[in-house]
Amino acid sequence: MFSCDITYPSSPSAWRLRSIARTLYSAAVSQPSSDPVAVIGASGALGFAVAIRLGRAGVPVAIGSREFARAVETVERARQMVPDASFTAHHNEDAVRAAPVVILSVPFRNQSETLANLRHALSPGQLLIDATVPLAAAVSGKATRMLGVWQGSAAQQALEMVPDGVRVVSALHTISAASLSDPEHPLEQDVLVCGDSREDKREAAALIEKIEGLRCVDCGRLEMSRTTESLTALLIAVNARYKAHAGVRLTNLPDSLWE
Numbered sequence: 168m169f170s171c172d173i174t175y176p177s178s179p180s181a182w183r184l185r186s187i188a189r190t191l192y193s194a195a196v197s198q199p200s201s202d203p204v205a206v207i208g209a210s211g212a213l214g215f216a217v218a219i220r221l222g223r224a225g226v227p228v229a230i231g232s233r234e235f236a237r238a239v240e241t242v243e244r245a246r247q248m249v250p251d252a253s254f255t256a257h258h259n260e261d262a263v264r265a266a267p268v269v270i271l272s273v274p275f276r277n278q279s280e281t282l283a284n285l286r287h288a289l290s291p292g293q294l295l296i297d298a299t300v301p302l303a304a305a306v307s308g309k310a311t312r313m314l315g316v317w318q319g320s321a322a323q324q325a326l327e328m329v330p331d332g333v334r335v336v337s338a339l340h341t342i343s344a345a346s347l348s349d350p351e352h353p354l355e356q357d358v359l360v361c362g363d364s365r366e367d368k369r370e371a372a373a374l375i376e377k378i379e380g381l382r383c384v385d386c387g388r389l390e391m392s393r394t395t396e397s398l399t400a401l402l403i404a405v406n407a408r409y410k411a412h413a414g415v416r417l418t419n420l421p422d423s424l425w426e
């Protein structure tokens with residue numbers, strides 16, 4: 168019987184080295200293995216939908232919540248929908264410590280508080296995929312209006328709050344939880360990915376594209392999140408008008424977007 172000791176690296180390249188080591192270890196024992204992805208806010212609409220879609224794609228998911236009991240309940244719900252997937256329940260901090268990639272899916276009004284609470288759990292080299300949208304609904308305003316964020320966007324606020332060396336990209340703003348949470352619903356949508364490092368965006372895209380029907384498009388630097396986040400407000404208005412769950416699809420792009 169082989170065992171694999173999992174410790175949590177703290178240097179910027181350590182997560183990548185650990186990932187390579189895990190891959191080699193898996194190959195050596197001929198067992199499929201991959202690192203879990205932590206979803207913070209997985210008890211909520213978008214986080215749960217992302218978790219079950221990733222689980223369905225064979226990605227182990229560390230379900231994070233502020234309350235362990237809510238994480239357990241969320242795992243039970245997820246297992247009912249995708250019985251063969253790997254879901255584990257954690258406090259948010261433990262979910263973050265268990266995974267090299269963290270998806271943040273909390274309301275904008277709670278984003279800074281959440282990241283402040285996770286500050287000591289996040290390590291240099293980890294990749295944070297931020298899905299936060301600063302809708303005015305966060306302060307009892309209209310969901311079709313955006314809040315001004317001093318840093319420019321929710322993603323830039325996230326970058327400002329994480330410890331040095333944590334890599335931040337933004338994505339998933341235009342995917343509706345309603346369509347994502349129905350595993351039988353065909354998606355055929357684009358995910359607009361922003362970030363300051365092409366390599367970080369490529370890593371996020373490789374994960375997100377495991378979800379059938381999603382294609383990731385590199386939309387430029389993290390500051391472009393101001394625009395991609397605001398598309399959520401537009402889609403909310405369109406979806407209310409047509410009683411639909413429309414997403415975004417860009418046309419006339421090359422076949423291969425991540426070479």
Ligand SMILES: NC(=O)c1ccc[n+]([C@@H]2O[C@H](COP(=O)([O-])OP(=O)(O)OC[C@H]3O[C@@H](n4cnc5c(N)ncnc54)[C@H](OP(=O)(O)O)[C@@H]3O)[C@@H](O)[C@H]2O)c1
Nearest residue numbers: 208210211212213232233272273274277299300340343344
């Ligand atoms: N819903 C969509 O279709 C959609 C689409 C694109 C983007 N987004 C964006 O994704 C983010 C999450 O959206 P959502 O609709 O999934 O939100 P939600 O259902 O209202 O909440 C997500 C989770 O955030 C956590 N949370 C952390 N701090 C909280 C606090 N102080 N009060 C309440 N909840 C708190 C909760 O998890 P615990 O209680 O378990 O900690 C909650 O389940 C938002 O920024 C939203 O704009 C949503």
